[in-house]
Structures are given as C-alpha cells and as structure tokens.
Amino acid sequence: xxxxxxxxxxxxxxxxxxxxxxxxxxxxxxxxxxxxxxxxxxxxxxxxxxxxxxxxxxxxxxxxxxxxxxxxxxxxxxxxxxxxxxxxxxxxxxxxxxxxxxxxxxxxxxxxxxxxxxxxxxxxxxxxxxxxxxxxxxxxxxxxxxxxxxxxxxxxxxxxxxxxxxxxxxxxxxxxxxxxxxxxxxxxxxxxxxxxxxxxxxxxxxxxxxxxxxxxxxxxxxxxxxxxxxxxxxxxxxxxxxxxxxxxxxxxxxxxxxxxxxxxxxxxxxxxxxxxxxxxxxxxxxxxxxxxxxxxxxxxxxxxxxxxxxxxxxxxxxxxxxxxxxxxxxxxxxxxxxxxxxxxxxxxxxxxxxxxxxxxxxxxxxxxxxxxxxxxxxxxxxxxxxxxxxxxxxxxxxxxxxxxxxxxxxxxxxxxxxxxxxxxxxxxxxxxxxxxxxxxxxxxxxxxxxxxxxxxxxxxxxxxxxxxxxxxxxxxxxxxxx
Amino acid sequence: xxxxxxxxxxxxxxxxxxxxxxxxxxxxxxxxxxxxxxxxxxxxxxxxxxxxxxxxxxxxxxxxxxxxxxxxxxxxxxxxxxxxxxxxxxxxxxxxxxxxxxxxxxxxxxxxxxxxxxxxxxxxxxxxxxxxxxxxxxxxxxxxxxxxxxxxxxxxxxxxxxxxxxxxxxxxxxxxxxxxxxxxxxxxxxxxxxxxxxxxxxxxxxxxxxxxxxxxxxxxxxxxxxxxxxxxxxxxxxxxxxxxxxxxxxxxxxxxxxxxxxxxxxxxxxxxxxxxxxxxxxxxxxxxxxxxxxxxxxxxxxxxxxxxxxxxxxxxxxxxxxxxxxxxxxxxxxxxxxxxxxxxxxxxxxxxxxxxxxxxxxxxxxxxxxxxxxxxxxxxxxxxxxxxxxxxxxxxxxxxxxxxxxxxxxxxxxxxxxxxxxxxxxx
Numbered sequence: 004x005x006x007x008x009x010x011x012x013x014x015x016x017x018x019x020x021x022x023x024x025x026x027x028x029x030x031x032x033x034x035x036x037x038x039x040x041x042x043x044x045x046x047x048x049x050x051x052x053x054x055x056x057x058x059x060x061x062x063x064x065x066x067x068x069x070x071x072x073x074x075x076x077x078x079x080x081x082x083x084x085x086x087x088x089x090x091x092x093x094x095x096x097x098x099x100x101x102x103x104x105x106x107x108x109x110x111x112x113x114x115x116x117x118x119x120x121x122x123x124x125x126x127x128x129x130x131x132x133x134x135x136x137x138x139x140x141x142x143x144x145x146x147x148x149x150x151x152x153x154x155x156x157x158x159x160x161x162x163x164x165x166x167x168x169x170x171x172x173x174x175x176x177x178x179x180x181x182x183x184x185x186x187x188x189x190x191x192x193x194x195x196x197x198x199x200x201x202x203x204x205x206x207x208x209x210x211x212x213x214x215x216x217x218x219x220x221x222x223x224x225x226x227x228x229x230x231x232x233x234x235x236x237x238x239x240x241x242x243x244x245x246x247x248x249x250x251x252x253x254x255x256x257x258x259x260x261x262x263x264x265x266x267x268x269x270x271x272x273x274x275x276x277x278x279x280x281x282x283x284x285x286x287x288x289x290x291x292x293x294x295x296x297x298x299x300x301x302x303x304x305x306x307x308x309x310x311x312x313x314x315x316x317x318x319x320x321x322x323x324x325x326x327x328x329x330x331x332x333x334x335x336x337x338x339x340x341x342x343x344x345x346x347x348x349x350x351x352x353x354x355x356x357x358x359x360x361x362x363x364x365x366x367x368x369x370x371x372x373x374x375x376x377x378x379x380x381x382x383x384x385x386x387x388x389x390x391x392x393x394x395x396x397x398x399x400x401x402x403x404x405x406x407x408x409x410x411x412x413x414x415x416x417x418x419x420x421x422x423x424x425x426x427x428x429x430x431x432x433x434x435x436x437x438x439x440x441x442x443x444x445x446x447x448x449x450x451x452x453x454x455x456x457x458x459x460x461x462x463x464x465x466x467x468x469x470x471x472x473x474x475x476x477x478x479x480x481x482x483x484x485x
Numbered sequence: 486x487x488x489x490x491x492x493x494x495x496x497x498x499x500x501x502x503x504x505x506x507x508x509x510x511x512x513x514x515x516x517x518x519x520x521x522x523x524x525x526x527x528x529x530x531x532x533x534x535x536x537x538x539x540x541x542x543x544x545x546x547x548x549x550x551x552x553x554x555x556x557x558x559x560x561x562x563x564x565x566x567x568x569x570x571x572x573x574x575x576x577x578x579x580x581x582x583x584x585x586x587x588x589x590x591x592x593x594x595x596x597x598x599x600x601x602x603x604x605x606x607x608x609x610x611x612x613x614x615x616x617x618x619x620x621x622x623x624x625x626x627x628x629x630x631x632x633x634x635x636x637x638x639x640x641x642x643x644x645x646x647x648x649x650x651x652x653x654x655x656x657x658x659x660x661x662x663x664x665x666x667x668x669x670x671x672x673x674x675x676x677x678x679x680x681x682x683x684x685x686x687x688x689x690x691x692x693x694x695x696x697x698x699x700x701x702x703x704x705x706x707x708x709x710x711x712x713x714x715x716x717x718x719x720x721x722x723x724x725x726x727x728x729x730x731x732x733x734x735x736x737x738x739x740x741x742x743x744x745x746x747x748x749x750x751x752x753x754x755x756x757x758x759x760x761x762x763x764x765x766x767x768x769x770x771x772x773x774x775x776x777x778x779x780x781x782x783x784x785x786x787x788x789x790x791x792x793x794x795x796x797x798x799x800x801x802x803x804x805x806x807x808x809x810x811x812x813x814x815x816x817x818x819x820x821x822x823x824x825x826x827x828x829x830x831x832x833x834x835x836x837x838x839x840x841x842x843x844x845x846x847x848x849x850x851x852x853x854x855x856x857x858x859x860x861x862x863x864x865x866x867x868x869x870x871x872x873x874x875x876x877x878x879x880x881x882x883x884x885x886x887x888x889x890x891x892x893x894x895x896x897x898x899x900x901x902x903x904x905x906x907x908x909x910x911x912x
Contacts, residue, residue, distance in 0.1 A: 156665070179889060180885055191908075191909055192628075195674030196671050198671075242585060291751075410662050443670070445895075457670075
C-alpha cells in the first residue's frame with residue numbers, strides 16, 4: 004500500500020493502532036479456515052466508532068477495499084483479508100456499554116466475547132441465548148456477521164432473533180442506527196438482512212442484544228443407540244410428541260471416540276448418541292422429560308444417562324462441544340463441513356455419506372444439530388499423503404450436493420464467506436442472486452465492503468437488474484465466474 | 486405513459502397476464518377511496534411473473550390485495566393502476582410435518598392454513614386480528630401479530646424462505662425450506678413488513694409449532710394501571726413461561742390475560758403459580774375450554790370491533806410502556822378522546838383503538854411521539870380514515886436508516902411503481 008495512505012491510517016488510529024510487524028501480520032492472514040490465506044495491505048485496530056468511521060471514509064474516498072474482523076474464529080474465510088485492502092480488527096472495541104435490565108437488553112461493542120455477555124448478567128438471573136460452540140472465544144460482532152446459532156438455537160433461535168439494534172458504519176462512512184430497545188422500529192427490516200450478511204454491507208460498531216431470564220429448570224439426558232437411524236427415529240418421536248427441546252445433538256461413533264480420547268466424557272461406546280436438553284418452567288420440564296425418556300426407550304435406546312448434577316450436565320456438553328477439536332486426536336487433519344438437511348432426510352443422507360467415506364477411503368465423523376437438521380461432517384485426512392487434502396475438499400463438497408439434493412442448504416451457521424461462494428449458485432439461480440445483489444448495491448455501490456465474499460461474481464451496481472449478463476471484469480479476464 | 490381507459494386496459498391485458506383472471510374494479514377493490522384501473526387475479530407464480538412484466542412494460546403502478554383486512558394500512562397510495570388480487574393463490578404447497586415446516590401461497594387465509602396444519606397437530610403460531618380472512622401475504626407484508634407473539638414471536642421470526650416477483654417481473658427466491666440456513670442474504674426478512682413495496686410475494690415458507698395439548702388463561706382484573714404494572718413486572722421476573730401476557734386498558738378498566746399452553750399438568754401448575762404471584766393485587770380467574778376461547782374472541786374485538794376507529798400501534802422499550810399508558814390516559818381525557826389499548830404488556834407493543842375528532846387524534850399522536858425517540862419507541866397509524874392518514878405522517882420519524890431504505894427501494898423498484906408512497910417511511 005502507498006505510504007501516504009498508511010500514514011493517513013496511522014493518523015486516525017495512532018501508531019499503536021496499526022499492525023506493521025511481519026510476524027504479527029501473519030495472525031491476520033486467515034480466520035478459522037486456515038487453508039485460505041491472504042496478507043492484508045494494512046491492519047488497523049480502532050478503539051471507537053469515530054475511528055472506524057474515519058478509516059471507512061478514507062477507504063471510500065480512495066476506493067480501497069476493507070474487511071472487518073472480530074476474533075477470527077469464522078470457518079468460511081469470511082474475514083480473510085483483501086491483499087490490497089485494510090483489515091479492520093475490532094478486538095479493541097470490547098466494552099460492555101450499557102446493561103438495561105428493566106428493558107432486558109445489553110449494549111456492547113463488537114469485540115465483546117459471546118460468553119462474556121451472559122456472564123455480565125448472570126448474577127441477576129439473565130443470559131444471552133445464542134451459544135455457538137466457540138462462545139468462549141468468538142465475538143458478538145462476528146456472531147452478527149454470521150447470524151450465529153449454537154446448540155440451543157432449536158428452541159431459542161439464532162442471532163437475528165436476539166439482536167434488537169445496531170449502530171453501523173456504512174461503506175461510505177455514514178453512521179446509521181437501526182432498531183433499539185423497542186421492537187418494531189418502523190421502516191424496512193434492514194436489521195434482518197444486515198445480520199448474517201457476513202460483513203459485506205456495513206461495519207457494526209454497537210449492538211443491543213435481547214436478554215432472557217434463566218430457565219427455572221434444565222434437564223439433560225444422554226441416550227445411546229446402536230445406529231444413527233435409531234437415534235434419528237428418537238428425534239422424530241420427540242418432535243412428533245409436540246416437544247421442542249432446548250437442544251438435541253447427535254454424535255456418531257467416529258466423533259464419540261474422538262471426544263472420548265480428548266476430554267473423557269465417558270460416553271457409551273456405541274454407534275450414535277443423542278444429547279437432549281429441556282428447559283423452562285419446572286412443571287413443563289419434569290413432565291416433558293418423562294415423555295422424552297419414553298420416546299428414547301421406544302426408539303430402542305440401549306442406554307440412557309440422566310444428568311443428576313450440573314457437573315454431569317457439563318460433562319455431556321464438554322464432550323459434545325469438544326468434538327471438532329477432538330478430531331485432531333484421531334486424524335492429523337480434518338475438514339469441517341457445514342450443511343443443512345430437512346431433519347427427516349437424515350437416514351438417507353447419512354447412508355450416502357457412509358458410502359462416500361468408503362469410496363474415498365477417508366474417515367468421516369458426524370456431529371449433528373439433530374433438531375434443526377444442521378450437519379457437521381468432519382472429513383479426516385493426512386496432508387502428508389500427496390493429494391489427500393484435495394481429496395478431502397472434494398469429499399466435503401460432494402456432501403454439500405447431498406444436502407442440496409435433500410432440499411437443504413450449503414451452510415447452516417458457518418457462512419458462505421470465501422470458501423463456499425462457488426457453491427452458492429447451486430442453491431440459487433441467477434435471478435435469486437441478482438436480487439440479493441440489489442441489497443448489496445443499496446448498501447455498498449462501490450463494492451469495497453468485504454468484496455469477493457458470499458457471491459461468486461462481482462456485480463456492478465450501475466447495471467440494470469435482470470438476468471445474468473457477462474460482467475465487464477469477466478470479459479476482460481480480471482474476474483472469473485465459478 | 487399513455488393513460489388507457491380501464492376497459493382498453495382490461496382488453497389489452499388479456500394476452501399478457503398468463504392464465505390470470507382479469508376484471509374491472511368493484512366496490513370490494515376500492516382502496517384509499519380510489520378504484521384501481523384493472524384487477525388481475527393470478528393463480529400461479531407464472532401468472533404473477535407475466536402480470537408484473539406487463540405492468541413493467543406499461544409502467545403501471547401496482548398494489549396487492551389479499552383478504553382486505555388491512556387495505557387501509559400504511560400511507561394512502563398515491564396511485565393504483567393495477568390491483569393484484571392473491572385470491573386464487575391460496576394453496577398449501579407443502580406441509581413437511583416431520584420437519585415442522587410448511588410452504589404456502591400468500592393468498593391462503595391464516596385460518597385455512599391452520600385448519601390444514603392441525604391435521605398433524607401443528608400450526609403457524611400467530612393470532613393477529615381478523616385471522617379468518619387475513620391472508621398469509623397480508624400478515625407477512627405487515628409483519629402483523631397478536632397476543633401469542635409473546636411466546637412464539639412475530640412473522641419475521643418464523644419466516645425461513647420466500648419466492649417473490651420483482652417489479653421487473655423476475656421471479657426470485659431467498660432462504661429455503663430448512664429452519665437453519667445462512668446461505669445468501671435474508672431477503673425473506675427484508676420483505677416481511679415491507680408493505681408490498683419491494684415485490685409481490687408468491688409463496689412463503691415458515692417454521693411451525695406443535696399445538697399444545699391444553700391451554701389455560703388467567704384473567705386478572707386490576708383496579709389501576711399501577712397494579713397492572715406491578716403484576717406484569719413480577720410475572721416477567723418469574724420463571725413462568727406464558728405464551729401470551731396481554732393487557733387491556735381503557736378508562737375504568739384494567740385487565741391482564743396470561744395464557745399458558747403446554748401439557749395438562751404443566752398448564753395447570755403454571756396458572757396456579759401465576760394466581761399466587763398476583764396475590765391480592767387483583768381478582769384472578771382461571772379459564773379453560775370454551776370459556777377461555779370466548780374470552781380471547783372478545784379480546785380480539787378490541788382491534789376489529791370498531792371498523793371506523795383509528796388503530797395506532799405503540800411500540801416502546803418494555804419498561805416505558807406503563808408511563809406511556811398513563812400519559813395516554815391523561816391526554817385522552819383532556820382532548821375528549823375515547824380509547825382502548827390492548828397488547829403485549831411485557832414486550833412493549835400495544836394497539837390503541839382511538840375515537841374522537843380528527844384534530845384531537847392528530848394531537849394525541851403528536852404528543853405521544855414527542856415522548857419517544859427513534860429506536861426507543863414509535864407510534865404508527867395502522868388503520869385510519871384517509872383524511873387522518875393524509876393529515877399526519879402515518880409512520881413517524883424513521884431515523885438514520887431511512888437513507889438506506891430508500892436506496893433499497895430504488896434498487897428493487899427503480900420506477901417507484903409498487904405500492905408507491907404506501908410503504909414504511911413513504912417508500
């Protein structure tokens with residue numbers, strides 16, 4: 004980047020707000036998806052909305068792209084920097100600004116960790132519902148960008164259901180406030196589309212989140228089955244009985260064994276386990292929990308463990324939440340896929356995945372948010388074996404086609420980012436994508452806000468909406484249509 | 486644009502709108518005192534595509550009508566050439582009961598959809614006004630909701646996919662049929678509550694809820710707004726999980742309806758606990774079965790019983806609701822207005838039905854708005870006479886986001902032909 008531009012950035016954020024050291028820059032080359040790397044042109048660490056605004060304004064005036072980044076735990080390359088752009092790392096904007104319990108909301112800066120929100124209000128009996136597995140280390144700003152879920156989103160919804168308002172810096176440097184403690188702010192639901200837009204529409208600088216009362220009762224059981232199909236039948240039985248648990252998680256033999264090696268949760272050695280959690284008022288939970296047990300027995304559970312203490316409950320969850328990291332114990336490398344299927348298609352999709360595993364020779368473990376159909380196949384490979392990393396990626400891509408064949412989605416919570424942009428046209432036709440790009444053009448006509456993410460093809464915003472036409476950058480060979 | 490007479494327009498449209506039924510406007514189609522020049526009733530997505538493409542070529546302004554329960558909502562439209570009636574788009578496309586989702590065409594009424602879903606003991610958990618004739622399209626386009634929003638959320642919380650036809654006649658979809666899905670932008674939420682100003686929705690997909698096996702409602706009669714506030718506060722702080730917590734307040738009346746829907750023993754126990762919490766603050770009665778159903782039917786009359794009354798929607802930060810209701814009471818008395826406020830006591834969203842002179846109503850709306858700032862509350866005129874809706878900005882202040890909303894509108898509808906002027910913020 005030109006020195007004059009870097010000097011202007013330094014004037015805005017100060018010298019200690021710039022990352023220049025080569026070794027330090029390395030940290031910012033990638034997010035949680037380490038296979039996608041790019042050295043940023045510059046990294047800034049702003050401490051206020053005003054600094055973010057000034058940086059974005061400068062980028063707008065000079066046509067320099069920018070990418071916002073939180074803790075960098077994303078798994079789709081959404082926060083991968085632009086080589087000629089500015090990476091705006093929001094980790095220093097990590098203050099809790101206001102706790103407003105009478106209105107059951109909290110206002111935070113984007114760098115605040117997810118779990119710290121619940122911790123801040125826990126003593127008063129409140130919590131923040133979305134609980135991604137990475138909640139200890141992921142920030143709210145990233146949650147907003149990705150519309151993060153978590154194990155408990157089956158009952159409580161995703162980030163979009165819990166964000167009441169935001170302050171955001173638009174790609175031209177204007178600051179807007181959307182929503183607030185009151186519901187139903189009049190106007191288009193820009194908040195609804197901004198949450199989950201993967202940092203391509205604006206940089207969010209303040210977030211007001213909805214808080215819930217902690218449930219009076221929580222009961223958790225772990226049921227073991229001798230097949231994933233039997234476990235799937237139990238899930239259907241629970242939902243069919245009119246019960247919406249707080250969470251229903253499934254693990255298969257591969258991931259059970261990995262979790263056992265890593266954190267020793269003492270899970271039964273079996274082909275499938277379900278973790279079912281109910282929460283709510285005491286009367287509801289105890290009555291419905293008995294019904295869940297009956298359903299598991301009817302579905303031929305070979306073992307049922309009921310958490311009698313908080314420690315036991317924590318052990319179940321530790322085993323589940325450690326599943327990704329635990330795969331490192333059983334395989335040198337692994338690729339985490341994120342796809343969604345209608346829950347009822349589980350047996351069919353899992354048998355296709357098993358056949359694929361056999362055909363490719365790669366071990367595939369499955370962790371599954373069974374209540375809402377979000378599948379996380381973990382494709383194991385050894386990068387020391389030539390060609391196996393590529394094979395793993397092909398296998399992971401093929402699993403997405405199974406999800407789409409079943410009527411599902413290419414991503415349930417990790418986002419499209421840079422990684423899956425090429426898959427988006429398998430799910431949406433040109434007209435669908437064109438319509439989404441109309442939103443992008445309304446926010447970012449200059450195409451400088453996290454460019455190259457989500458959509459496979461850039462779109463010039465001066466174009467008349469309509470069926471796909473070849474983009475000038477494609478014609479000149481500068482961009483490629485995947 | 487050459488202005489063609491309605492009869493010429495009807496003639497010209499016949500080969501251009503697919504298999505749609507084309508007809509002249511009747512009394513039923515009168516909107517904001519205007520007759521549309523032509524009414525088209527498509528019965529397939531292809532028909533809607535053809536109709537909108539034709540409207541685009543002829544530069545016709547377009548409005549959509551469903552069950553006409555909310556035809557007078559929003560700012561009065563500035564012009565209506567073409568009224569697209571969704572009456573024939575009324576099928577349930579698919580009920581995936583094992584997955585708790587359903588895809589429906591927008592012209593189906595909520596009541597008819599829920600009758601069908603009930604075959605598998607599931608439902609779209611909404612109870613907005615006029616649900617016998619309100620259509621899915623109208624409810625989604627206004628993001629309207631009723632008492633059960635407390636427990637189940639608003640349409641924007643339950644929508645997971647949409648297919649719509651843009652102003653230029655392109656069919657586009659967003660989201661899908663699975664509950665968890667972050668692929669692409671969430672255009673479904675953007676069109677929810679957009680008052681038809683971004684496109685014509687053809688089908689929408691929703692997550693569903695199981696129908697609870699029993700329901701009980703605790704009706705609490707209270708002697709003052711102060712005691713209502715204290716009861717609402719203690720219920721909100723309790724571990725109880727009601728599906729509705731509905732306040733009704735008018736001069737001389739304060740009543741709270743707290744509903745528990747679950748299995749028998751749980752709804753019985755929770756309603757008993759609610760009665761204990763109310764204690765001596767009010768008179769409680771627990772209703773179930775037909776008595777309970779009647780109670781909620783009567784409650785619905787607050788919105789729908791007085792077609793000539795103005796209907797306002799007041800939203801505010803939850804803790805500010807009761808002070809605002811006190812203010813409403815005082816100002817109504819001073820200005821000779823009669824009102825009933827009914828709504829979600831714990832969420833800070835209430836509907837206010839208002840009767841009195843137009844001048845006094847306008848003054849009331851202005852005074853209420855002065856109590857609120859953008860983001861911390863709003864007063865929107867939902868239903869009201871054309872005179873009132875022309876006298877006052879029905880939406881109130883939108884705030885800094887308006888600029889982006891206008892940009893979105895101009896991208897989706899560059900010629901400003903879809904529900905012109907009627908959408909939020911005058912879009």
